Amino acid sequence: MARTMSGIQPTGNLHLGNYLGALVNFVELQRQYESFFCVVDLHALTQRPDPALLRRNVREVAIGMLASGVDPERATLFVQSDVPQHAELGWVLTCLTPLGDLNRMTQFKDKSAQQPENINAGLFTYPILQTADIALYRAEVVPVGDDQDQHLELARETLRRFNFVYGDTFPEPKTVRSKAPRVIGLDGEAKMSKSKGNEIGLFETADETLQKLRGAKTDPARLRKSDLGHPEVCNIFALHGFFTGDQQREEIAAGCRSAQLGCVDCKKMLAQNLELVKGPIRERAAALREAPGKLDEILAAGAEKARTAAAATMELVRERTGLRHR
Numbered sequence: 001m002a003r004t005m006s007g008i009q010p011t012g013n014l015h016l017g018n019y020l021g022a023l024v025n026f027v028e029l030q031r032q033y034e035s036f037f038c039v040v041d042l043h044a045l046t047q048r049p050d051p052a053l054l055r056r057n058v059r060e061v062a063i064g065m066l067a068s069g070v071d072p073e074r075a076t077l078f079v080q081s082d083v084p085q086h087a088e089l090g091w092v093l094t095c096l097t098p099l100g101d102l103n104r105m106t107q108f109k110d111k112s113a114q115q116p117e118n119i120n121a122g123l124f125t126y127p128i129l130q131t132a133d134i135a136l137y138r139a140e141v142v143p144v145g146d147d148q149d150q151h152l153e154l155a156r157e158t159l160r161r162f163n164f165v166y167g168d169t170f171p172e173p174k175t176v177r178s179k180a181p182r183v184i185g186l187d188g189e190a191k192m193s194k195s196k197g198n199e200i201g202l203f204e205t206a207d208e209t210l211q212k213l214r215g216a217k218t219d220p221a222r223l224r225k226s227d228l229g230h231p232e233v234c235n236i237f238a239l240h241g242f243f244t245g246d247q248q249r250e251e252i253a254a255g256c257r258s259a260q261l262g263c264v265d266c267k268k269m270l271a272q273n274l275e276l277v278k279g280p281i282r283e284r285a286a287a288l289r290e291a292p293g294k295l296d297e298i299l300a301a302g303a304e305k306a307r308t309a310a311a312a313t314m315e316l317v318r319e320r321t322g323l324r325h326r
Ligand code: AQP
Pocket: 007, 008, 009, 010, 011, 012, 016, 017, 018, 019, 020, 021, 022, 143, 144, 145, 146, 147, 148, 180, 181, 182, 183, 184, 191, 192, 193, 194, 195, 196
């Protein structure tokens, strides 16, 4: 069976971008592929998180994945640092990656601007560790949002280089997009992101969500309810696209265009529809938090399976690169 692999950083609370851009696809793909889904805590270290907060976030992201439908009976769910081969393969691939390739990465530039006091080497080599994450499981399919396109292209180039230098070893991983490869944040400008404060959290209550939606940007040309609206440029209407049925969406669009329906009511409808999806996720997450031993068991079993798969790949890599000297 072909394999899929993807990871989420434990850098904060999961949000609708993570859910629609990645998690929805994890749940879909786990039925068709041997699946490895990972909380990438080594990646999160590039942001120098408080250790207690990192521990909390690792568990919360794992809980979020499970509550969203990742099934530990079908998929291997694990924490990256429980599998030391990620760092090991990362080093091998670091030695194959030209500096010039890394210099082109826009995420490095963005992150450097976000944390000018901590532009560490890990931020720069981040996409190489990401390549190792994928290659370690010899994954053919990687479900991610479109912010990862450049990194995935680099991963393909790096693995092609490995295959050219050391012989055919790794498949070229294909990107799989969901229907929402880029969810825009409530500021209506940047992608929804854990670190930009523009997100709707997956675990937020209905009230918290409505509160956030109240301040969210809509059609910039619609300043008063009496102004005719343009749903096609409104980020709130774009979100309706993922949570609202066709008929209600058509009514909303017509009401907005004719100024019969105001932004406040449109946002209330979105909050209600969001709650239909988020409510059950929140309940499953609460149940998982109450059973920490169960989460420990799932992550320990996942780590064991991931280590077995990773060890087999590293055997091959050691053999091919000459790191096996006996
Ligand atoms: N806004 C988004 N739209 C669609 N997909 C998204 N993803 C993230 N934001 C959106 C996808 O979610 C997966 C996990 O992301 P990540 O946590 O590994 O990294 P990130 O992209 O850096 O996430 P954030 O929320 O933006 O975190 P910070 O603020 O810490 O950098 C990936 O598949 C990503 O594409």
